[in-house]
Amino acid sequence: MQFATKVIHAGVEPDPSTGAIMTPIFQTSTYVQAAPGDHKGYEYARTQNPTRTALETNLAALENGTDAICFSSGLAAQDACIKLLQSGDEILSVNDLYGGSYRQMVRVYGPWGLKSRYIDMYDASKVEAAIGPDTKMIWIETPTNPMLNIVDIEAVTAVARRRGILTVVDNTFASPYLQNPLDLGADIVLHSATKYIGGHSDVVHGCLIVKNAELAQRLRFLQNASGAVPGPQDCFLVLRGIKTLHLRVQRACENAEVIARYLAAHPKVSKVFWPGFEQHPNHAIAKKQMRGFGAMVSFDLKDNSLEAANRVLSGTHLFSLAESLGGVESLIGHPASMTHASIPREERLKVGLTDSLIRLSVGVEDVRDLVADLEACL
Ligand SMILES: Cc1ncc(COP(=O)(O)O)c(C=O)c1O
Numbered sequence: 558m559q560f561a562t563k564v565i566h567a568g569v570e571p572d573p574s575t576g577a578i579m580t581p582i583f584q585t586s587t588y589v590q591a592a593p594g595d596h597k598g599y600e601y602a603r604t605q606n607p608t609r610t611a612l613e614t615n616l617a618a619l620e621n622g623t624d625a626i627c628f629s630s631g632l633a634a635q636d637a638c639i640k641l642l643q644s645g646d647e648i649l650s651v652n653d654l655y656g657g658s659y660r661q662m663v664r665v666y667g668p669w670g671l672k673s674r675y676i677d678m679y680d681a682s683k684v685e686a687a688i689g690p691d692t693k694m695i696w697i698e699t700p701t702n703p704m705l706n707i708v709d710i711e712a713v714t715a716v717a718r719r720r721g722i723l724t725v726v727d728n729t730f731a732s733p734y735l736q737n738p739l740d741l742g743a744d745i746v747l748h749s750a751t752k753y754i755g756g757h758s759d760v761v762h763g764c765l766i767v768k769n770a771e772l773a774q775r776l777r778f779l780q781n782a783s784g785a786v787p788g789p790q791d792c793f794l795v796l797r798g799i800k801t802l803h804l805r806v807q808r809a810c811e812n813a814e815v816i817a818r819y820l821a822a823h824p825k826v827s828k829v830f831w832p833g834f835e836q837h838p839n840h841a842i843a844k845k846q847m848r849g850f851g852a853m854v855s856f857d858l859k860d861n862s863l864e865a866a867n868r869v870l871s872g873t874h875l876f877s878l879a880e881s882l883g884g885v886e887s888l889i890g891h892p893a894s895m896t897h898a899s900i901p902r903e904e905r906l907k908v909g910l911t912d913s914l915i916r917l918s919v920g921v922e923d924v925r926d927l928v929a930d931l932e933a934c935l
Pocket of ligand 1: 630631632633655657658698702727729730748749750751761762763881
């Protein structure tokens, strides 16, 4: 099945009792058994829920996996991945990881004995040398948030596989429409489905997708035993959002290209970060592993004072100043004080995340209006 067909049909059957074309919201906590153990595959709703099952089947298909496991947020999904490790194990990750992912690794799991190291993974040949005796997981985010760096998934996962190290790819920024990390050798794909997958800024949700039965079983155990499961209404909203994933991401990517090129030519802009530029350091890898360059664009101003950035951040009308990304509406954000505030300033500056960096999540509006909005405040 092609992607555009999968988003609409995978995992979704008309409801057998009514013929309803939309998967019902099974708002129930438990299921009646005819006799002890004689049930229809559903016992208790933390463990299974039919709305969640439909969504999990759909997500597994979108990422070419065998199993998807859904969580109440992207960070709850990350939490389950980390619980595959033991105290003393190390995660090796990118040095401009999403701030919330970094915070969980360092501040929640650090005191429990998890070690984490953040390196420049953009030259894949450096990754092998960085692996230490305790490295048990490599955590890739690509494109990264907010610097839009690209990691060569195939090259890094090949190194990891040789060394028996699990790889997780946070695919939130690309979405399954643009990139399928399991096909490139990753063990686990993570999404904050809050973003492109949900796509309408109305739900917080996370998922993991795998194509290994043993890993799926371990993650399902953690999902049930730790309990951070999504409610059926949230699963319904995500499943509904997915039906237009391909259309939304395609339009958002087209808009982002126009905006990235407009900003690059603007006299007040010093730098634009977007992997579609031929001069982006990993443009060739983006071209190889993605089917489009994404709809996130970051930029810095020539006047790199906080005041200048603030004028832009509070001057737009169509780009709403808000955290998050991947919805139909365009957002503007200030990573240093918003999404990445939990990363120490000196660490942020090392990767180019300056106080004046501005991040755009380009939506699906008419791009002429979006450009006019930026033009007016620049
Ligand atoms: C790349 C990335 N991964 C993970 C997360 C966490 O997801 P959630 O907010 O759904 O917990 C985010 C949230 O912004 C993100 O941007």
